Amino acid sequence: MIIAERKPFREIQDMVAPYGNVLIAGCGTCVAVCLAGGEKEVGLLAAQLKLARNLAGQTGRLGEITVERQCDREFIEPLREVATDYEAVISTACGAGVQFLAALLQDKPVFPALNTTFIGVNEAAGHYTERCRSCHQCYLGITGGICPVTMCTKGLLNGPCGGPIGGKCEVDPARDCAWCQIYERLESQGRLQQIEAILPLHPHSRTTSPGTVIHPAYLRRYAAHE
Amino acid sequence: MSKLEDALSAGGFPLVVEVKPPKGVEVAKMLAPVTGLNGQVTAFGVPDNEHAKMRLSALAAARLVKEAGGEPLMLLTCRDRNRLALESDLLGAAALGVENILVLSGDYVHQGDHPDAKPVYDADSVQLLMVARELMAGRDSAGHALSGAPRFFLGAVVIPEAQPLGPQRLKFRKKLEAGADFFVTAPIFDLEKYRAFRKEAVPEGVKILACLKVPSADEVEKAARGELRKVYSLPPAVIQELSGGDPEEVLAKGAAVAGRLARKLREEKLADGIYLKAKGRPDLAAAFLKAAGF
Numbered sequence: 082m083i084i085a086e087r088k089p090f091r092e093i094q095d096m097v098a099p100y101g102n103v104l105i106a107g108c109g110t111c112v113a114v115c116l117a118g119g120e121k122e123v124g125l126l127a128a129q130l131k132l133a134r135n136l137a138g139q140t141g142r143l144g145e146i147t148v149e150r151q152c153d154r155e156f157i158e159p160l161r162e163v164a165t166d167y168e169a170v171i172s173t174a175c176g177a178g179v180q181f182l183a184a185l186l187q188d189k190p191v192f193p194a195l196n197t198t199f200i201g202v203n204e205a206a207g208h209y210t211e212r213c214r215s216c217h218q219c220y221l222g223i224t225g226g227i228c229p230v231t232m233c234t235k236g237l238l239n240g241p242c243g244g245p246i247g248g249k250c251e252v253d254p255a256r257d258c259a260w261c262q263i264y265e266r267l268e269s270q271g272r273l274q275q276i277e278a279i280l281p282l283h284p285h286s287r288t289t290s291p292g293t294v295i296h297p298a299y300l301r302r303y304a305a306h307e
Numbered sequence: 308m309s310k311l312e313d314a315l316s317a318g319g320f321p322l323v324v325e326v327k328p329p330k331g332v333e334v335a336k337m338l339a340p341v342t343g344l345n346g347q348v349t350a351f352g353v354p355d356n357e358h359a360k361m362r363l364s365a366l367a368a369a370r371l372v373k374e375a376g377g378e379p380l381m382l383l384t385c386r387d388r389n390r391l392a393l394e395s396d397l398l399g400a401a402a403l404g405v406e407n408i409l410v411l412s413g414d415y416v417h418q419g420d421h422p423d424a425k426p427v428y429d430a431d432s433v434q435l436l437m438v439a440r441e442l443m444a445g446r447d448s449a450g451h452a453l454s455g456a457p458r459f460f461l462g463a464v465v466i467p468e469a470q471p472l473g474p475q476r477l478k479f480r481k482k483l484e485a486g487a488d489f490f491v492t493a494p495i496f497d498l499e500k501y502r503a504f505r506k507e508a509v510p511e512g513v514k515i516l517a518c519l520k521v522p523s524a525d526e527v528e529k530a531a532r533g534e535l536r537k538v539y540s541l542p543p544a545v546i547q548e549l550s551g552g553d554p555e556e557v558l559a560k561g562a563a564v565a566g567r568l569a570r571k572l573r574e575e576k577l578a579d580g581i582y583l584k585a586k587g588r589p590d591l592a593a594a595f596l597k598a599a600g601f
């Protein structure tokens with residue numbers, strides 16, 4: 082899932098300082114799971130903002146609403162109506178959700194409450210770690226299910242740099258060197274020969290942003306629109 | 308053919324001495340070893356933003372070494388350039404008469420003085436070797452023809468004391484396959500560990516420049532406290548020999564130890580030449596040469 086962190090409160094407060102009625106729009110999917118932007122966090126932010134704005138002598142209403150997913154048009158469509166009562170919107174979705182909402186509410190300022198950090202996993206309660214940089218050319222089949230692009234700090238494709246010490250990464254001694262892990266896993270599975278061949282330069286043209294994916298079943302539909 | 312290539316292929320046991328490009332534009336100090344030691348040194352290693360600390364460009368420094376009468380061995384890291392910049396710098400090097408190239412991944416930006424810089428690593432060191440080979444064959448990495456192909460003598464790095472050794476050996480094999488002509492090791496202080504690596508992991512005929520380093524007093528103290536976090540180690544006897552005395556004395560003793568190691572490496576045919584890191588100081592390099600008996 083997508084992992085994000087709440088921005089410092091002060092930054093959020095300053096962004097919406099010029100506006101009276103402000104709607105805080107949450108997202109019930111990834112950012113709810115990582116405790117950054119779901120219904121509960123929307124409530125917390127609203128309470129915090131209310132208190133601060135009262136202290137600053139600022140008037141205006143703070144609204145709260147959380148939708149299932151802000152990255153899906155059908156879920157945000159109702160917000161068009163809700164937002165009419167507000168001068169500005171704070172979105173606690175990931176960067177994708179914030180942009181989708183901003184595109185929907187063309188004439189209204191939409192502010193992000195989160196810093197979107199990475200695609201990762203839930204290691205344990207409140208502990209998230211990165212796993213994928215969405216590189217458009219997944220190497221996991223070759224590298225034993227450990228991502229060289231993400232888990233190796235340098236994103237090296239052909240083995241370790243000169244830096245690992247005792248199997249730990251040169252950049253962060255608390256972390257395992259991804260290439261030592263890849264080697265170990267493939268060795269234990271008897272698949273080391275998979276990484277003997279030299280991997281060529283990564284096709285970065287594919288990662289040119291913004292990316293688009295069209296599911297094969299829909300190719301004809303979208304091709305017809307071109 | 309470069310003097311380095313010539314010496315390595317003829318079994319001449321070349322010595323490469325590292326110079327230190329300045330953080331700034333005062334280049335006289337950097338060039339002091341070139342003017343001072345040229346007769347006894349085959350080539351001068353020119354680091355590329357070493358330890359991710361920003362310094363005068365290795366390409367410019369390599370050319371300056373050449374103009375001062377020395378032969379450069381230019382280091383080229385994957386950290387700071389995408390494939391376009393790597394390739395155009397390689398062509399630039401060739402056009403400026405820089406033939407010896409040592410490719411490296413490059414220390415990560417966090418370790419240097421621009422921790423917020425964007426790390427590149429568009430190519431890794433294996434891929435960079437292949438790219439350089441392509442250029443030599445008259446094509447760039449996208450397959451376009453060049454007007455005039457460069458000629459390089461290509462080196463790569465190997466870590467004899469890597470732990471674990473398996474992944475490092477994999478990378479070593481790939482570098483050989485990608486066309487490395489020679490290798491430079493991580494600093495060697497422990498002859499026994501290096502001997503074991505050489506015996507077990509280095510195929511016949513592979514040319515190795517053993518890196519010897521004159522450590523600072525600070526580094527020796529760290530090693531003595533067991534806090535040296537490096538891909539090489541200082542054995543207790545070396546630590547004991549180097550410990551004590553003011554920083555200058557430690558450096559002088561370090562040059563002597565390095566010289567002694569160089570002599571053994573040569574006598575026992577454990578290396579094909581030396582890459583010396585002596586803080587870019589001609590006096591330390593001269594002390595090394597004296598102790599080595601070269």
Ligand code: SF4
Nearest residue numbers: 213214216219220228
């Ligand atoms: S190789 Fe890594 S970054 Fe690329 S898609 Fe696979 S997991 Fe993601």
Ligand code: SF4
Nearest residue numbers: 233242250251258259
């Ligand atoms: S130590 Fe390992 S994980 Fe860290 S940058 Fe080097 S190869 Fe990548």
